[in-house]
Amino acid sequence: MEYLHRTVDQELDELLPHASAIALDGPKGVGKTDTAKRRASSMWFLDDPAQRAVAEADFSLSTLATGTVLIDEWQRLPAVWDSVRRQVDQGSPPGRFILTGSATPVDAAGTHSGAGRILSLRMRPMGLHERAIETPTVSLSKVLTGEHPEVRGETRISLKDYAHQIAGGGFPGIMPVPPRLQRAMLDAYLQRIIDRDLPEQGFEVRRPETLRRWLAAYAAATSTTASYSRILDATTGGDGAQPAKTTTIAYRDHLTRLWLLDPIPGWIPANNAIRRLQQAPKHHLADPALAARFLDLTATSLLSGAGAGMIGPLFESLCALSVRIAAQASEARVRHLRTNAGEHEIDLLIEGVDGQLVGAEVKLAPQVSSGDVQHLLWLRDQLPDQVVDLMVLTTGTTAYRRSDGIAVVPLALLGA
Incomplete structure (x- = not known):
């Protein structure tokens, strides 16, 4: 290969x-x-x-x-x-x-x-810009310079293609095979973690089905800040049985050691420039394909009624994976921002090595309206000396800058 x-x-x-x-x-x-x-x-x-x-x-x-x-x-x-x-x-x-x-x-x-x-x-699973399905035209490293680089480019990558990229994942050995084999290999990957990798880490999985239920509940919370108590509540089985809180804490600790859980922390500014911010992380698995498998979602079902509630969160997870890989190359960190009452939130906040900030919102639809950028404009008003650029990541076909300076970038066109 x-x-x-x-x-x-x-x-x-x-x-x-x-x-x-x-x-x-x-x-x-x-x-x-x-x-x-x-x-x-x-x-x-x-x-x-x-x-x-x-x-x-x-x-x-x-x-x-x-x-x-x-x-x-x-x-x-x-x-x-x-x-x-x-x-x-x-x-x-x-x-x-x-x-x-x-x-x-x-x-x-x-x-x-x-x-x-x-x-x-x-090193994470492959971001979209690493999968050779499109040639990126917008560089995150240039965006981080604060010089407002030209934003341009066209792509034929559609929502259907993004669904296939979500379901197929970014594991190099799994990506090239047909979808049925992809699903079987991803299922085997997850089963190996439960049957072999966790025991090798010294964690005995006494009830594998309970762990799978907890992971499915975690997958369903992808791209949210749902509390761990809510995830625990969603783990209740058909017989009413629920794992102990101490058990699920052990799940989190050991799955983190295996790099399977990859949450995005909440942003807490050093100078406390914005008060009343949430510290709760946004939940993500190492690859959105793993979340799709726990939820029994395929590329086809993601685009149907069965997956309508998860295509948005999983697209955001694919954006987060790609942005984190690109940001790391520029010594930048990725956080999210959410005020305590939830009146303002930024899906991805990229903080450069010199403290410069790039805010990014994720939108599943191809078009961007004024309502879609209101939180980004609020961020720029709050931190005018730190915010060097703003963008919306979409499933559209054209990269461009709006009249308010916000970049609209199809995810397929964003590179490192």
Whole structure:
């Protein structure tokens, strides 16, 4: 299968000549190993029992070959992390180590954070701009400069295409296959998490069906700030049984370690410029396709009455995935903004490295009205010195700027 360029590739190209060790973190199947292998001169796969046994016998890794060394699934042997950190302290050259991991270690307390020695980069499933279905014409990095770059471009990507991208997901090994096989592979992916990955993290799933119900309730809350108590209430089974709150807290903790949950935090400004803001996160799974599978939604049903209530939240989740990947390349963070009473909210708030802000609203329909931008205009009025640009992400065909300066960008045309 042809390798599709990832946004994190440009980050690695920029950082490897200067950093001795870089860790690529993210859920299984997002392509961490393939991306790292393209830069490695030697490789260790610690999910291979034989190679792990050799590494266990020499925690110092003193016999490694020269060049860039890839240590894959490092969390299978957490002591390797500390060995890498020590070698960095001892003067390892730039580009010496790439570590990939699909879970944080069970006993993280025994592993040094690596702060200042090992640089961590998050790798998510592929954003829309990475899937080679369209050529982006609007760069988020240029938008973040505050120079109001020209917004232009046309796309033939339609709502039907977006539904297929939501249902098919951004896992490189799953994307190219027919829809029926995609669904089977995504179901198997989720089953593996329940049957194998969670137990390997030391979490015994006593009632797998209860966990699936909780995950389905979490998926149904995609792109909302629903309280965890409401998600728990929605987990009640047909027999009236409901998991204990402590059980669902354990679900959240362990699924977060596996990078399966990927909520967007609420934005809290350092200077308290806007008061009475919610801190509750917006709920997202690692990929909207996983949410669709928990809810038994296909590309076809998303466009019918059965999926009418979820196509909007899942499109927003696809936007969030793409924006977070693009923002990371520019050292920017993505948050959401919602006042306590809910009178104002911004779907995605992108905060640049210098504190500059870009507000983005998500609209499923192709047209944008004055009512669709009122919260963005409010944000600009509240923070005129910080807000450098505003945009609405749509399913339309044309990218342009409105007379009020707000960019209207079809998601397919937004790139890093």
